[in-house]
Amino acid sequence: MRLNGEISHKEDEEDEEEKQSGVLQPERLVVGYALTSKKKKSFLQPKLEILARNKGISFVAIDQNRPLSDQGPFDVVLHKLSGMEWCKIIEDYRQKHPEVTILDPPDAIKHLHNRQSMLQDVADLNLSDCNGKVRVPRQMVITKDSLSIPDQVFEAGLKLPLVAKPLVVDGSAKSHELFLAYDRFSLSELEPPMLLQEFVNHGGVLFKIYIIGETIKVVRRFSLPNVSKRELAKVVSVFRFPRVSSAAASADDADLDPGIAELPPRPLLERLARELRHRLGLRLFNIDMIREHGMRDVFYVIDINYFPGYGKMPDYEHIFTDFLLSLEQSKCRKRPATAA
Ligand SMILES: O=P(O)(O)O[C@@H]1[C@@H](OP(=O)(O)O)[C@H](OP(=O)(O)O)[C@H](O)[C@H](OP(=O)(O)O)[C@H]1OP(=O)(O)O
Ligand SMILES: Nc1ncnc2c1ncn2[C@@H]1O[C@H](COP(=O)(O)OP(=O)(O)O)[C@@H](O)[C@H]1O
Numbered sequence: 001m002r003l004n005g006e007i008s009h010k011e012d013e014e015d016e017e018e019k020q021s022g023v024l025q026p027e028r029l030v031v032g033y034a035l036t037s038k039k040k041k042s043f044l045q046p047k048l049e050i051l052a053r054n055k056g057i058s059f060v061a062i063d064q065n066r067p068l069s070d071q072g073p074f075d076v077v078l079h080k081l082s083g084m085e086w087c088k089i090i091e092d093y094r095q096k097h098p099e100v101t102i103l104d105p106p107d108a109i110k111h112l113h114n115r116q117s118m119l120q121d122v123a124d125l126n127l128s129d130c131n132g133k134v135r136v137p138r139q140m141v142i143t144k145d146s147l148s149i150p151d152q153v154f155e156a157g158l159k160l161p162l163v164a165k166p167l168v169v170d171g172s173a174k175s176h177e178l179f180l181a182y183d184r185f186s187l188s189e190l191e192p193p194m195l196l197q198e199f200v201n202h203g204g205v206l207f208k209i210y211i212i213g214e215t216i217k218v219v220r221r222f223s224l225p226n227v228s229k230r231e232l233a234k235v236v237s238v239f240r241f242p243r244v245s246s247a248a249a250s251a252d253d254a255d256l257d258p259g260i261a262e263l264p265p266r267p268l269l270e271r272l273a274r275e276l277r278h279r280l281g282l283r284l285f286n287i288d289m290i291r292e293h294g295m296r297d298v299f300y301v302i303d304i305n306y307f308p309g310y311g312k313m314p315d316y317e318h319i320f321t322d323f324l325l326s327l328e329q330s331k332c333r334k335r336p337a338t339a340a
């Protein structure tokens, strides 16, 4: 089963872009970037830089050892760095340079640093028209006192198995260390603060919904297999599980049960993306979504990531450069016409 994603750019167009790579285009947009070396490597690939150059976009590395206001001028600042210090730098810069587009505002990004607050807008949305329902798994936050976790879980009425996730996502490997708990007593072994979320059986396939401005692309990834009632009754433990879904291998070409692999309905995704873009105030993010096993139209959002691994998204070079140019165009439209 293949994706129904639109391939919007033809091969001859790409050949033309390659041919033009030696031709100097007038510079239309300067994008200052502040990224980790890992992000730079996965995102700023040569193909993106060449295509951008051909469209008049240049990427300039921000020197973190020099004041940001002394650098540039930039039309856009693209950033993904952790730490309060960087947040403050970028916020100050934003206030002083309202003419520069910041992708994205640090306050909006902060909302995704907590696994509980990241899903709040999805829960508030309560999406149930548009050919499907979008929910958030039942969950609770544990802030302290490991020994009382079994009682807290019992009182909250959460159903096993549970996924235990570090509450804070800060880009560290530790913040992606997740556990699957088959019984509530084993949860005492884990370290708060954490989010406990009901595990939703979804047939081992996850949908990554990438958003770049107005564009939405969906890919399938492998995920955790279903947990059967028998297994649940038998196992008494908590297991750490690997980062299955961020593996480079995509599930798009695998021979999967259509009831599991069928992509979520387009109108549902469009509504969800539009609402979240607006409510979160972000233009660059992705959503991890699963379909409840055996339910064609019931979906759960389990994770939202700021400026995710676009390098793994098909056609990201074209989509991202077009998005950057659209920012410039919308600025021009907003600028008042000056008298001649
Ligand atoms: O490194 P990649 O390409 O796997 O991207 C990571 C994302 O993978 P994905 O695009 O969803 O497959 C990854 O998504 P998941 O949390 O694994 O769903 C995160 O966005 C991660 O950022 P951070 O560690 O949370 O700050 C992303 O890491 P950074 O590239 O931002 O460091
Ligand atoms: N509630 C859940 N039900 C079923 N599987 C889940 C659930 N939460 C997480 N998972 C699985 O664990 C993976 C990682 O969880 P996620 O919340 O996306 O954390 P991360 O930010 O580290 O990617 C998901 O991609 C999915 O495979």
Ligand SMILES: [Mg+2]
Binding pocket: 245, 288, 303
């Ligand atoms: Mg995830």
Ligand SMILES: [Mg+2]
Binding pocket: 169, 303, 304, 305
């Ligand atoms: Mg994540």
